[in-house]
Amino acid sequence: MKFSDLPRRAGVGFKPEHFPAINAEPQPIGFFEVHAENYMGAGGPPHAQLGKLRQDYALSIHGVGLSIGSVQPLDREHLSRLKIVCDRYEPESFSEHLAWSTHDRVFLNDLLPLPYTDQTLASVADHIDQVQETLKRQMLLENPATYLLFAESTLEETEFLTEVVRRTGCGLLLDINNVFVASTNHHMHPGDYLARFPVEAVSEIHLSGHSETVDDAGAPLLIDSHDTPVKDPVWALYAALIARIGPVATLIEWDNDVPAWSVLSAEAQAADEILKNTNKRRAA
Amino acid sequence: MSLCTQTRFAAALADPAVAVPPGLTAWNGLQPQRRFAVYRNNVVVGLTGAIASRFPAAQTIVGEAFFSAMAAEFIRVHPPRSPLLLSYGDDFADFVERFEPANDIAYLPDVIRLEAARGKAYHAADVAPLDAAKLAALPPERLADLVFVPHPSLSILRSPHPLVTIWAMNAGEAELRSIEDWTAEDAMVARPHMTVEVRRMPPGGAVFLQALASGERLATAVEHAIENASAFDLSANLAGALQTGAFIAFH
16 A cells, blocks of 8 residues: 655645646745546646646645545445546545535535544445555545534544544544634634644645634634635644644645735745744754 | 434535524534535535536626526536536536526527537547648548548537627627627537637538538538538638547548
8 A cells, every 4th residue: 555655845736827837937845736526537738737747746636526424335436536546647645535525426515524423433434445445545534624513423523533544544634724613613722622633643734724704693603715825823733733743744725716826835835934944943 | 424414414405495404513502504504505606616617608698696596506406416527517508498587598508508518628538630631641532431530529519699709709709799690600619739729610511520520421421511501612621620620530
């Protein structure tokens, strides 16, 4: 089995509108990440661009449609398509979400939440086994941004993820914005969540922006919108975590209201500074 | 999660009239109406956005509000059956044709068909188009029996409306102006290299290419084309088809 192996540097989510700027000169970017589903066509500009990026940079392929958190069986056709994309580009890492997005074969196009129970644990672990056996590589599982809770949950999310890792040998993609969003939404302290998180399994970190609204009672409700710079409290959690566990491949995700390349690249440089400074401190 | 929990969650997502399923909570113990609404909104906005990104000219024609409402109704009746959204909406034109509020805009379904063909061409397999020199090197007596292999990106559309003109004006490819000469226009869509090309077909051209693409001999395709338009010009049409990369081989 091939293990996830991204450089311990900052990367960005690739957007086709940035291709001319990226291609114009070498970029100080550790890796690019793409959504697998955007590269499931037979050919055309998407593959031409990704093929070129792949020559020059490390690559992370991030699935958004496999529905690993569903209690129904995985879509084998979709898993085969993922295998084709992974075989074609041989990425350093493949990741997916702790969420479901398909029910009765209808694709809902959102990362939907699941209760954390022994039953869902068994089903998620089975699905991850199936993915890792098919792709012949370790996958990373990403913690979700959630807006509500299930009365039937019997496990904490961090317990659930710890047990998934123990049963399947998968790695984790720790999305710190999701931690901040979900912790705020559930009136918990993000630092407590991170203290319980099985950080030894983390092979990649995601950072992104969120927006703010309120729930029925007027309590803060944060939305994982990926449409702004990374917010200060998320940077602070990130810096503290890196100081604790050392450098980890870190992705800036910006999917909506995508800014100019220079703005996105500057966000990545800010993350890279934190990673480099940690290296220096550790060496000293 | 039992299958029942997931089924109830999915049903409530699809229909805002369905109450938030039991068993969903928030830290403050309240009914999570607005929290559940975030997921409902994500589903509709995400899928509407997927449709809008495939059909920008159609959206320009009807305006954003009308388009979103029409797309939301399409999503309700024809939800995606695959996470592969690249091809979601291939049947959107057929839906719009029967969508009563859009009936006044008779050309709208054809514009959507043209945009669907562009999307198909964009993601089609990369194959080098046929080199015209190979055809020129053949002895003339062989031409009549030639059969051509269409490029995987090729689509031919026939429309009773000035389809290419309308599409171009609403896709920012041509200036908006009133159409004085409201005539039928056929279109060819192909992507010989990295750019999708849309070309207005000369008289008989669409019938000619359709015949060739379906595997008819060149001589038979010419017969069909002349039946369709007596002014059909073989050498101009063949040169045009080769230039736009309509074919990848002949035998």
